[in-house]
Amino acid sequence: MNPQEQxxxxxxxxxxxxxxxxxxxxxxxxxxxxxxxxxxxxxxxVDDLLRFPNLxxxxxxxxxxxxxxxxxxxxxxxxxxxxxxxxTGAPKRFVMFESWFEQYMDWExxxxxxxxxxxxxxxxxxxxxMLGEYSRRIARARNGIRFAVDLDPRWVxxxxxxxxxAGAAAYVDHLVDQAELVLRSQDIAFLITTxxxxxxxxxxxxxxxxxQEKVRLIIWTGAHMxxxxxxxxxxxxxxxxxxxxxxxxxxxxxxxxQRPDPEGTGEVVFDxxxxxxxxxxxxxxxxxxxPYGSEGAVVxxxxxxxxxxxxxxxxxxxxxxxxxxxxxxxxxxxxxxAEADGRKLIEGVY
Numbered sequence: 001m002n003p004q005e006q007x008x009x010x011x012x013x014x015x016x017x018x019x020x021x022x023x024x025x026x027x028x029x030x031x032x033x034x035x036x037x038x039x040x041x042x043x044x045x046v047d048d049l050l051r052f053p054n055l056x057x058x059x060x061x062x063x064x065x066x067x068x069x070x071x072x073x074x075x076x077x078x079x080x081x082x083x084x085x086x087x088t089g090a091p092k093r094f095v096m097f098e099s100w101f102e103q104y105m106d107w108e109x110x111x112x113x114x115x116x117x118x119x120x121x122x123x124x125x126x127x128x129x130m131l132g133e134y135s136r137r138i139a140r141a142r143n144g145i146r147f148a149v150d151l152d153p154r155w156v157x158x159x160x161x162x163x164x165x166a167g168a169a170a171y172v173d174h175l176v177d178q179a180e181l182v183l184r185s186q187d188i189a190f191l192i193t194t195x196x197x198x199x200x201x202x203x204x205x206x207x208x209x210x211x212q213e214k215v216r217l218i219i220w221t222g223a224h225m226x227x228x229x230x231x232x233x234x235x236x237x238x239x240x241x242x243x244x245x246x247x248x249x250x251x252x253x254x255x256x257x258q259r260p261d262p263e264g265t266g267e268v269v270f271d272x273x274x275x276x277x278x279x280x281x282x283x284x285x286x287x288x289x290x291p292y293g294s295e296g297a298v299v300x301x302x303x304x305x306x307x308x309x310x311x312x313x314x315x316x317x318x319x320x321x322x323x324x325x326x327x328x329x330x331x332x333x334x335x336x337x338a339e340a341d342g343r344k345l346i347e348g349v350y
Contacts, residue, residue, distance in 0.1 A: 003325025007275035008045030011303060015039045018308040023071025027062055028308055031055070046278055046328060049301050050287060052311040056251060059092040067095050069305060076306075083128035084250045085153055096130070096253055097306040101137070104254045107273050109141050111257040112244075115217060118189025119144040123179045123197050124222060126150050130250050131222055135192045138219070147186060149178040151197075153222075172200050176207060183210040191215045194222040195229065202237055212238060221246040221255065224316070224335045231266060245270065247334055251312045252277045252302035259330065269321050269332045276304050278328035281320035284313075289329075295319050298331060 001009065018024040019032050019040050032039065037051055059067075064081050079098040083091035120139035126132025126148060139146035159168040179201060182188065191211060193201070198220060201207045211218075218233075218241050225245065234243045247270040248255030254277045256270035272279050281296040282289055290296035298316045302309040318331040 003274070003327045004046070007278065007327035010275040011043060011045055011049065014303040014305075014308060015043050017071060017305060018069065020071075023069055025069050025308075026066040046275075049278070049310050050280065050282070050289075050299070054311055054313045056092060056309070056312045059094070060090045062093075064093055064095050067093075067307065069307070072097075072305065080130075080133060081128070082130045082250050082253065085125075085129070085157075091128070092251065094250055094253055094309070095307060100253065100304055100306045101133075104273060104276075105134075105137050105141065108255065108257055115142055116189070117143040118216065119147065119187055120190035120192055121147045121149070121179065121182050121186070121188045123149045123175060123191075123193040123201070124151065125153050127152075129153070130248075130253065131192075134255070138190065138192065142190065144189065147182045147188065149175055149182065151175050172197065176201050176204055180204070180207045180210065183207065183214065188214050189216045190219065191217070192219045192221070195220050195225040196223055198233065199229070202233065208237065212240065215241050217242045217244060219244050219246060221248070226335070227266065227268075227333075230268070247331065249300055249312070249314055251309050251314070252300045253307065254302070256331075267332060269330050270334070271324055271330045272300075272328060274323060274325075274327040277302055279323070279331060281318055281329050281331065290320050292320050292322055295333070297337070298334070301328075 018028045021029050035052070039052075043049065043051060068078070077098040078095055079101060080096045082094050082096055085091070120135060120142070122132065122135035124131045124135060127150070132148065132150070135148070136146040156168050156171060159165075159171065175197065191198075198218065201211065215238070218238065220243065230243065234241075245258050245268055246255040254273055256272055259269040259271050261267060278301040280289055280299040280301075281294075282299050284297040295317055298314040298318050300309070300312045300314055302312075315337050316334050317337055318334040321330040321332055323330045
């Protein structure tokens with residue numbers, strides 16, 4: 001089978017798994033009768049995932065026990081319950097299994113065999129946010145230690161929503177202060193942070209000099225980065241460091257890999273872990289896929305034995321790019337929508 005046929009077969013297998021009372025979670029088994037279609041009979045491939053309504057908001061209140069598939073072996077370990085950033089209201093919760101986290105990280109790390117070894121500094125959310133544990137595993141896979149400066153992105157968004165820009169700026173300065181102490185005293189090869197925080201760190205001459213001196217790879221994630229800013233940071237401020245983006249979402253419990261750019265075009269394209277995580281770029285008015293090269297809303301699907309999140313409409317717009325082998329879409333030129341559910345979105349620092 002080609003990659004598209006393999007992805008379609010995987011979709012069918014996951015429909016059988018998640019909607020069978022013997023293997024599916026309580027949430028999905030009970031939700032089946034209220035979908036308006038039969039996912040086992042009617043969802044025959046990747047394109048049919050668009051039949052699902054966007055149910056993501058229901059996950060704000062579902063007990064996590066109801067999300068665990070009954071068919072999983074009792075030895076499968078839940079390593080965390082992660083929450084969305086809360087940009088559009090109360091956070092949604094997603095159950096992360098150790099087996100899936102390891103599988104995803106192995107896939108990502110295989111794409112980057114030339115990173116070398118060294119310690120990492122993550123200036124990023126931890127706690128209920130997946131990025132914290134992700135950064136620890138990045139360091140561990142590179143035989144290093146992860147140093148961390150924790151941030152509360154919801155607090156920053158609250159300050160900005162209340163018009164307290166001075167309070168938000170003071171909080172970010174507090175984060176940069178802590179990052180400077182780590183950079184000054186430790187041998188940091190990898191810096192993992194968000195574009196807004198990287199920009200603020202770069203505005204402080206002492207911190208900028210430490211990054212220039214020590215850091216070999218900057219991994220930016222958690223917020224969008226426009227091409228001009230990326231070009232300025234990569235060519236003017238940190239020409240000795242490599243830059244790598246990672247786009248993902250807690251809703252699908254994974255990120256992406258950045259597609260190689262051997263010709264140096266500067267184009268940043270993100271590929272998902274198909275067929276387990278599939279993206280679509282759709283017209284937000286119709287829900288139908290836009291033509292390749294056109295912009296639309298990002299829809300994500302998580303399809304593993306460990307969980308099912310179909311047709312999750314994200315708060316981002318992107319240009320549609322053919323996925324590797326034709327399974328799902330890849331993304332470029334990602335940026336947030338201005339509003340969701342009639343409310344202005346605040347990106348903040350994450």
